[in-house]
Amino acid sequence: MATLTLKQLKKQYPNGYKALHGIDLDFGEGELIVIVGPSGCGKSTLLRTLAGLEDISEGDLEINGKRVNDLEPAERDIAMVFQNYALYPHMSVFDNMAYGLRNRRTPKDEIQQRVSEAAELLGLTELLDRRPKQLSGGQRQRVAMGRAIVRKPQVFLFDEPLSNLDAKLRVQMRLEIRRLQKRLKVTSVYVTHDQTEAMTLADRLVVMNEGHVEQFGTPMALYDKPASKFVAGFIGSPAMNFLDATLEDASEGSGQDATLALPCGARLALRPETTVIDTVINNTLTLGIRPEHLDVLETDSPLPKGAAELNVQVELVEPLGADTLAYCRLAGQTEPLVVRLDGEHVVAEDQQLRLAITPARAHLFGADGRRLTTCS
Amino acid sequence: MRYNRPGLDIASHLLLIVGCALFFLPVWIAFSASTHEMGDLYSNVAPVWIGEAGLDNYRHLLEDPVSSLGADVMTLLFNSMIMALGIALGKIIISVLAAYAIVFFEFRFRKLCFWLIFITLMLPVEVRILPTFKVVADLNMLDSYAGLILPLIASATATFLLRQFYMTIPAELVEAARIDGAGPWRFLKDILLPLSKTNIAALFVIMFIYGWNQYLWPLLITTDADYLTIVVSLKRMLTTGDGLVPWQDVTATTLLAMGPPVLVILFMQRYFIKGLVDSEK
Amino acid sequence: MAHFNRHPITPWLLMAPQLIIVGVFFFWPAFQAIEQAFYIEDAFGLSREFTGLTNFISVLSEPEYLETLWTTMVFSFSVALGAMALALGMAVLADRVIRGANTYKTFLIWPYAVAPAVAGVLWLFLFDPTLGILPELLSAIGIDWNHNLNGNQALLLVVLASIWKQMSYNFVFFLAGLQAIPKSLLEAAAMDRAGPWRRFWTITFPLLSPTSFFLLVMNVVYAFFETFGTIDATTSGGPGGSTRTLVYKVYEDGFVGQDLGSSAAQSVLLMVIVGVLTLIQFKYVEKKVQY
Numbered sequence: 001m002a003t004l005t006l007k008q009l010k011k012q013y014p015n016g017y018k019a020l021h022g023i024d025l026d027f028g029e030g031e032l033i034v035i036v037g038p039s040g041c042g043k044s045t046l047l048r049t050l051a052g053l054e055d056i057s058e059g060d061l062e063i064n065g066k067r068v069n070d071l072e073p074a075e076r077d078i079a080m081v082f083q084n085y086a087l088y089p090h091m092s093v094f095d096n097m098a099y100g101l102r103n104r105r106t107p108k109d110e111i112q113q114r115v116s117e118a119a120e121l122l123g124l125t126e127l128l129d130r131r132p133k134q135l136s137g138g139q140r141q142r143v144a145m146g147r148a149i150v151r152k153p154q155v156f157l158f159d160e161p162l163s164n165l166d167a168k169l170r171v172q173m174r175l176e177i178r179r180l181q182k183r184l185k186v187t188s189v190y191v192t193h194d195q196t197e198a199m200t201l202a203d204r205l206v207v208m209n210e211g212h213v214e215q216f217g218t219p220m221a222l223y224d225k226p227a228s229k230f231v232a233g234f235i236g237s238p239a240m241n242f243l244d245a246t247l248e249d250a251s252e253g254s255g256q257d258a259t260l261a262l263p264c265g266a267r268l269a270l271r272p273e274t275t276v277i278d279t280v281i282n283n284t285l286t287l288g289i290r291p292e293h294l295d296v297l298e299t300d301s302p303l304p305k306g307a308a309e310l311n312v313q314v315e316l317v318e319p320l321g322a323d324t325l326a327y328c329r330l331a332g333q334t335e336p337l338v339v340r341l342d343g344e345h346v347v348a349e350d351q352q353l354r355l356a357i358t359p360a361r362a363h364l365f366g367a368d369g370r371r372l373t374t375c376s
Numbered sequence: 377m378r379y380n381r382p383g384l385d386i387a388s389h390l391l392l393i394v395g396c397a398l399f400f401l402p403v404w405i406a407f408s409a410s411t412h413e414m415g416d417l418y419s420n421v422a423p424v425w426i427g428e429a430g431l432d433n434y435r436h437l438l439e440d441p442v443s444s445l446g447a448d449v450m451t452l453l454f455n456s457m458i459m460a461l462g463i464a465l466g467k468i469i470i471s472v473l474a475a476y477a478i479v480f481f482e483f484r485f486r487k488l489c490f491w492l493i494f495i496t497l498m499l500p501v502e503v504r505i506l507p508t509f510k511v512v513a514d515l516n517m518l519d520s521y522a523g524l525i526l527p528l529i530a531s532a533t534a535t536f537l538l539r540q541f542y543m544t545i546p547a548e549l550v551e552a553a554r555i556d557g558a559g560p561w562r563f564l565k566d567i568l569l570p571l572s573k574t575n576i577a578a579l580f581v582i583m584f585i586y587g588w589n590q591y592l593w594p595l596l597i598t599t600d601a602d603y604l605t606i607v608v609s610l611k612r613m614l615t616t617g618d619g620l621v622p623w624q625d626v627t628a629t630t631l632l633a634m635g636p637p638v639l640v641i642l643f644m645q646r647y648f649i650k651g652l653v654d655s656e657k
Numbered sequence: 658m659a660h661f662n663r664h665p666i667t668p669w670l671l672m673a674p675q676l677i678i679v680g681v682f683f684f685w686p687a688f689q690a691i692e693q694a695f696y697i698e699d700a701f702g703l704s705r706e707f708t709g710l711t712n713f714i715s716v717l718s719e720p721e722y723l724e725t726l727w728t729t730m731v732f733s734f735s736v737a738l739g740a741m742a743l744a745l746g747m748a749v750l751a752d753r754v755i756r757g758a759n760t761y762k763t764f765l766i767w768p769y770a771v772a773p774a775v776a777g778v779l780w781l782f783l784f785d786p787t788l789g790i791l792p793e794l795l796s797a798i799g800i801d802w803n804h805n806l807n808g809n810q811a812l813l814l815v816v817l818a819s820i821w822k823q824m825s826y827n828f829v830f831f832l833a834g835l836q837a838i839p840k841s842l843l844e845a846a847a848m849d850r851a852g853p854w855r856r857f858w859t860i861t862f863p864l865l866s867p868t869s870f871f872l873l874v875m876n877v878v879y880a881f882f883e884t885f886g887t888i889d890a891t892t893s894g895g896p897g898g899s900t901r902t903l904v905y906k907v908y909e910d911g912f913v914g915q916d917l918g919s920s921a922a923q924s925v926l927l928m929v930i931v932g933v934l935t936l937i938q939f940k941y942v943e944k945k946v947q948y
Contacts, residue, residue, distance in 0.1 A: 611889060633772065649829055652829055
């Protein structure tokens with residue numbers, strides 16, 4: 001068990017490309033941290049600098065308060081599970097797991113004991129004599145995890161370990177990794193580009209974009225209060241809807257009566273905090289609303305207080321069983337508006353819908369993409 | 377759907393069998409001649425069937441020094457074997473190491489090193505024999521195994537092939553090994569060499585044949601019969617001035633000279649074909 | 658992909674054996690050859706004089722050199738075309754029979770292992786004017802065979818021996834190339850009512866063209882350099898220089914004639930020829946990579 005501290009960590013490649021621009025993060029003991037972001041955001045580079053596979057250009061990396069920048073991967077007391085498993089093809093399952101221990105001159109009987117423990121834990125006992133070639137994808141994945149477990153490291157690193165598995169197996173292994181991590185209580189850093197995997201696994205989540213940390217927090221904190229438009233669009237599925245909006249002030253100056261005007265003509269009683277209101281008045285802002293937070297109004301029911309009404313036309317319906325997704329056309333908006341309805345709600349294509357946005361469910365982002373704290 | 381025609385199949389088999397037989401013909405005629413006494417041989421055109429002498433010619437050649445050579449054929453076979461093994465193993469060892477450095481290490485002048493070695497692909501030893509001869513003479517290596525072997529190792533074919541194989545090894549495998557605490561030498565021994573087994577076997581077949589069959593270089597630098605190789609000896613046996621060529625001995629020696637490489641190719645056929653086809657890439 | 662980046666000394670230890678051997682036995686002599694080509698040395702090797710391109714000019718204006726160049730071309734293309742045509746024919750047959758293809762392969766690849774000099778001696782015996790069975794057969798149809806006197810016959814002898822040895826190399830590549838052609842293509846052609854002959858010329862042959870081009874270069878290189886043993890063991894370049902190739906002349910002028918400057922200039926010219934051939938081959942490799 002260990003803490004992991006990153007202080008102003010920077011990585012620049014010899015060709016001048018800057019992959020990481022000063023990362024500050026603090027991971028607690030036994031936490032499962034997931035780093036998520038689109039490809040090229042620097043998440044894999046970050047993981048590889050933690051592992052020691054890439055040199056750190058600037059800043060410090062500490063494990064348990066000890067600076068490890070200059071230590072070889074093997075000296076950092078970490079273990080890593082790779083995307084393509086990276087099993088040694090010419091060695092048996094047993095030897096694959098034992099190799100790291102042998103290199104550390106662990107006594108033979110201890111190797112035997114640790115490997116059989118790990119094999120038992122992962123259900124690999126019957127397969128110890130096999131070669132990686134004779135295993136299925138899921139079994140290889142388990143061997144890769146077993147290789148990490150037998151070392152009893154301070155930190156586990158996972159580099160998109162499930163991306164080579166089929167969908168069903170991926171869900172199953174996801175649960176298994178979660179269960180295993182809780183049981184072993186080893187601090188873990190898990191990199192993925194799959195936001196569902198990220199949400200379901202993480203104790204805390206790091207969202208990265210273009211070499212920066214966009215936000216760091218629990219999955220629900222990121223879902224409820226995304227720090228930026230980027231995070232808002234990345235976390236949650238289907239993704240949040242974004243609408244252009246302008247803050248209009250009827251009373252000139254005070255901002256107290258400012259309301260948000262949408263291109264379709266609807267107005268929403270939502271405005272940023274008074275401290276920033278002057279700087280954004282009459283500017284274009286972005287209104288964010290999740291598909292599951294758009295309420296469908298019956299034809300004659302009244303609009304809730306402070307809410308805005310949107311009249312849309314359904315273009316496409318995707319029934320998913322429990323839910324139904326409706327892709328709708330809204331005047332003044334090029335992107336379709338996605339609405340999540342419960343599965344029983346029957347909608348037809350070309351049908352008109354009345355939708356309500358309540359201010360409490362809406363997110364507001366400035367021109368720079370940062371979240372604006374709001375009051376209604 | 378059938379698009380094969382049975383008539384064509386039979387014709388193909390026939391042609392192939394005739395082709396194989398024609399290819400074997402020179403060897404068979406040589407073998408028949410090698411089982412005759414010289415007198416029998418010169419009584420008519422070369423025989424097409426085995427003669428009275430059986431394998432006697434071979435026994436004499438292997439046991440007794442041949443007058444035109446100053447050595448027995450056993451010694452020649454031994455020299456050829458030393459040269460072929462020296463070239464094959466020497467090339468494999470230096471290439472395994474150099475390709476490893478070029479593919480798996482980051483160091484200054486890596487590119488330059490690669491090109492220096494790569495250029496050697498372009499010039500076969502035949503092109504630079506004269507100055508190479510001088511260098512080897514200056515180093516006092518005439519009439520020595522080192523002189524036979526070292527200049528023929530100085531080419532990059534094997535390095536190039538191994539480099540191509542190494543580049544197919546996933547980066548993660550190296551990284552996994554580093555995390556497992558394997559340094560460069562341990563990675564080489566525990567992971568890379570076991571994974572290169574078939575490639576090294578393929579290289580061995582190609583290089584052994586290349587080494588055994590060398591002609592011009594050993595011809596130049598060996599004057600001492602103790603270092604004569606069997607392939608080079610043939611011309612000396614043929615050079616008889618005005619006398620009759622002892623064809624029964626020449627053909628026997630010829631067959632002995634092709635024995636080892638042909639056996640290697642037949643027994644390691646799978647590796648040989650892999651080695652050849654890989655070198656195309 | 659460089660992975661071990663914290664070991665500054667190790668790569669040099671790994672490179673050292675190869676670098677030393679290549680340096681001493683390749684670059685040193687190669688540079689000496691180039692240098693020598695610009696000097697004229699006296700008969701005893703006591704003094705030498707820088708003469709610029711004189712050696713090259715005298716080599717290139719020497720009728721014997723041009724004759725040798727011509728012989729080399731005739732020889733090389735005869736060997737290349739002969740060995741390739743034969744190999745292609747055998748490979749097509751072996752590819753279509755399916756059953757036994759591997760057995761035929763075993764019976765056809767072994768000549769690759771035979772040294773060029775050994776191949777020469779085997780054919781020398783077949784064509785021996787007193788003992789050989791082929792001159793006996795030829796005399797029945799009125800041809801008088803003696804390659805010791807007849808230059809064209811001598812050339813034919815070394816060409817046949819070289820083809821015999823090189824055929825197996827080409828066969829391996831042609832067979833691999835044929836087996837890589839998807840059967841579905843040929844089946845589609847068959848449904849389009851193309852007979853076996855048409856299928857070969859319209860589908861198989863064009864698809865083999867990269868292999869054929871690669872082999873053409875390899876065969877020419879083989880005929881240029883590796884056939885030295887075949888020639889030296891059988892005809893020694895004779896009679897009257899009719900089987901003298903460029904490499905053979907380098908050897909003759911340098912070791913037998915001791916004309917070091919001329920031999921070195923010829924070596925440099927050969928280097929240029931090989932260089933061009935290699936470049937052509939790289940172009941081909943590059944193209945292949947782009948697929």
